[in-house]
Amino acid sequence: MKNVGIIGCGNILETYLRSEKYFNNINFTSCADINMDLAEKTARENNLQALTVDELLNDKNTDVVLNITIPQAHYEISKKTLQSGKHVYSEKPMCVKYDEAKELLKLAKDSSLYIGNAPDTFLGGGVQLSRKIIDDGSIGQILTGNFIFAFPGVQDFHPKPESWFQEGGGPVIDMGPYFFTTLVNLLGPAKNVRGRGAKFFDKREYKVGPNKGKTFDVEIPTSYMFNLEFHNGSIVQGFISFDVQNHMRNHIELYGSHGSIIVPDPNMFGGPVITSKELGSTWIKHSVEDKPLGKTNIKNHSGRSNEASEQSNYRGIGLSEMIDSIENDRIHRCNGDLALHVLDIIECSMISSIYKVEVDLRSTCERPKPLFDEEINKLLK
Ligand SMILES: NC(=O)c1ccc[n+]([C@@H]2O[C@H](COP(=O)([O-])OP(=O)(O)OC[C@H]3O[C@@H](n4cnc5c(N)ncnc54)[C@H](O)[C@@H]3O)[C@@H](O)[C@H]2O)c1
Structure with missing residues (x-):
């Protein structure tokens, strides 16, 4: 089990919060967003601690950061996460520039930290x-x-x-x-x-x-x-x-x-x-x-664009499998x-x-x- 701090409290957050109910090794503890009001609202509704991005990155209780900000912010947030000594799992894409993604991968490898990435649908x-x-x-x-x-x-x-x-x-x-x-x-x-x-x-x-x-x-x-x-x-x-x-x-x-x-x-x-x-x-x-x-596992139309009225959505398996890989010193799939x-x-x-x-x-x-x-x-x- 790892404590996971969430950065980015937008549309996809709800899907990830559900993953804590499916998988046994994800423990969401805190959330942050560039929009602090949104982070506070999200925290209140989901029994999380609202933190600023910097507070979350420096939080000693957080093992892994879930980066679900917009693609244009993935590089900055994933880089800061790795620099703060934490593992990062990011929504897709890794970031928006190949050279920056290459830098992130090198930083993770040099620091012996895991960098994981959606999609996990495969x-x-x-x-x-x-x-x-x-x-x-x-x-x-x-x-x-x-x-x-x-x-x-x-x-x-x-x-x-x-x-x-x-x-x-x-x-x-x-x-x-x-x-x-x-x-x-x-x-x-x-x-x-x-x-x-x-x-x-x-x-x-x-x-x-x-x-x-x-x-x-x-x-x-x-x-x-x-x-x-x-x-x-x-x-x-x-x-x-x-x-x-x-x-x-x-x-x-x-x-x-x-x-x-x-x-x-x-x-x-x-x-x-x-x-x-x-x-x-x-x-x-x-x-x-x-x-x-x-x-x-989804029978009612949620209104989410990525979910038809009857679908199977287990997003979060990539994060859960990465946590398991960290704990067992294996290469993760995502x-x-x-x-x-x-x-x-x-x-x-x-x-x-x-x-x-x-x-x-x-x-x-x-x-x-x-x-x-x-x-x-x-x-x-
Ligand atoms: N919405 C979907 O159905 C969906 C599905 C699959 C994957 N995704 C992926 O998930 C990610 C997020 O998508 P979304 O639809 O939730 O976006 P969104 O715009 O609804 O939410 C993104 C959140 O990140 C915050 N943010 C942006 N820059 C930030 C920064 N520098 N620091 C802190 N917070 C910052 C924004 O304030 C916003 O609340 C994207 O990478 C997207 O590709 C989305």
Whole structure:
């Protein structure tokens, strides 16, 4: 069990507070935010201690900092955390610049501290079963594939959407981590990427909150297309967009030499995984409802953008598994090398899109080890 201090008391906080109820080694003790009123309100409502960021970083009772500030603040907060001698687990992405993420990883390694990073959704039943099916070889070698995440954008539900449309934001930084982390987990590290980005409108309208009806500036591309080559030879194309009103494909399809697999939504933990062995054959659904991190645990629509009305969301397993790794001196699954490689893919996609060339990645990483049910059961309450 480790005492965890939270920095950032925004939208995603509630999901993390739930993780304390699922996992037995997370003890949230304090919270901080640049907005002290919000930190105090959060603390009152959740029986935590409200601290300033500096107080939390210097607090002797805090072992691990959960950095759930906005992506543009991840670098500063994670760096200060490591400099204060504490382990850090950050929401995705690791930060918004590859060179800064590299510096964070070095700082963590030099200080013998853990740096962990969301997404942890690849540890869910859906992606872990997909990994098993691929590793077992029943659909052969993965040759090609595609993925898509697309929706109209966060302005529809977030009262402060500006940062998603400014430098350091955008669809690839926001949603790329789920897809790229899952693909690296399934296929191994990537080799190069070709990207194309597009901005269709210069302004967007706030749809909720105090500014509803007014507009704000769009400063960066809001749709991206990719072509990714992996070291294992697979070539996967993808599309991530804030310009699509509706679709039904929040998933990854991979095509192997002996069959095809539909990997469920990598933003979530559930299933089913769907496979088909040959042209015209029935698609077989493999349920993950019997998996500890696969079964549906959300039945009412919460209003959260990232949760459909029936879903499996066990966010926090990455933090819990990192705490367990700290206590047992192991490498954690959601580790800094993986997160740095994912950020490399993100940044190189954007570089490729600007210069209209294929870009070789600068980093590599190990595929995280599969997470078995016995290991998960030890962490569950
Ligand atoms: N909202 C979601 O559904 C969702 C889902 C998955 C992941 N995430 C990730 O979680 C992180 C937070 O997202 P969110 O939606 O909760 O954002 P948010 O804007 O709702 O909340 C972020 C909070 O961080 C605080 N903050 C910003 N800079 C800070 C600083 N320098 N020091 C201290 N506090 C600071 C802000 O005041 C705010 O309260 C992001 O990295 C995002 O990518 C969000």
